Amino acid sequence: MNRLSAAVLGLASICFLTSSAESCSRVLWNDNGWSVVVGRNMDWFEDIRSNIWMLPRGMERNGLSEENPLRWKSKYGSIVVTTYDVGTADGINEKGLAGHLLYLPETTVGPRDESIPGLSMSMWVQYYLDQFATVQEAVDSFKTNPYQLRMAVEPTSGKPATVHIALNDPSGDSAIMECLNGKFRVYHSREYVVMTNQPTFDKQLANLKQYRAFGGDKPLPGSTEPADRFIRGAYYVENLPKPKSDREAIAAMMSVMRNVSAPFGISNPERPN
Template structure:
């Protein structure tokens, strides 16, 4: 390992010792055959995040915070996982199969917006992207041509994002002095937490040379989770596996891929009810989200309950009002919950 990579790795290790326990989330993209693209994300936190799914209707006026807030009219309907009493748009997919997720990044720098700049709250960025764009290319072009100053009003956590579309295109978005830094990535992709994505890729290059699939690190630290995720993605079959397809409902290849990604996210999870006193980065994995962008299916695997549920966006009328479904009420839910949402008053 060269000196530069050693320095980056040591910096990442030191960061984990000082960050809050929100430092542990993971996001992946897996692009398989037959245009099946599946994303996975783990939500790791040291307390109940009060997860609620919301059906967010199209053709609704929305705005963000700040002295000069950005406002927009939603083009597309979406299903969004909101955390912390509806304060943070955590993860979601729109009706065009665009998926967006946020994760903690301690290195994020929001800076100070000038009076002339339009501002957008970091905690609502996911909703802004899902409302306005159908593809990564479209989103990237708009974000580069119409600069937005990101702010962190009422929330002291740094964030970064991954956005993925049905083609398997991804972009990782980080914030430096309020400005967006965009990293395009086609096909399989991984994002965890600190250090920054650019620094993480340099560490990845080192592991890659050592045959990552056979040398995956195992701690809950964000660097180790990144390498472990990348190592497992290298080994997932991109084709239908005839030796196990009989175990998959309907012998459906897309379901095989969803379950492959879910199994990877489970290996990247931290056990339920882990104490953070000794190792603050050991935040419990509260839930895992799996999204099939080709078929508009969102799955949620709930760590505190024997429950895996899914929402079928093809069955939703996005011209109706906002509707919600709690997945943090302690009740056991199973299967398709698309029809269980109730109107938001």
């Protein structure tokens, strides 16, 4: 399957799953021999009034920081799903780079250093979709284009929008990005195919090793807690049968996302993760 087909398939998975499920998880299937597919569930305590936007190349952007905002012009067009129309939660650009924003309570941005351009979390995913064609390009950009992440505020509750993001591309490459005490942690590997919420990604990886399918002796966990959903997502995507068509690939991914989603009716405003 070519890059464009893989990108379109990924977008179909993003858009459908974002609108039809609740639990906040991202799963990437990049070793099925047919296509690269990503699934994403959204877990939140209210309707986030999502809209789908088509954004063109050439848009003048800024990072929405009061002092010294990061500035750029969009190099690539993208299709995105918004939260409250104030930020991009999920999207894919014309080169097939896709981004996904999930809740992470541990996120902290640290004090402002005005000598470094600032980027609001509401623009975090969009910055990468606008500027880069691959995960490798996005990860490498930290070396030449530093920025300081700034906290956004969830518009209805006024609470800090503490998040982390995942990036993936049609080659199957993947990166998880977190910000703790103002310091970035970037986990870059094709093997990093699952992201949920807390704990931080390093602790999720350590926890994974305690379960039977990953070297430990614990049975597969069953709760809707983020750490349990992480284990199930990793287990299920590893054991999917090889697809023979786009339809089978999408159906297989949907089966995984249903198994890591939270049923309707159990959302909690105090624990949106």
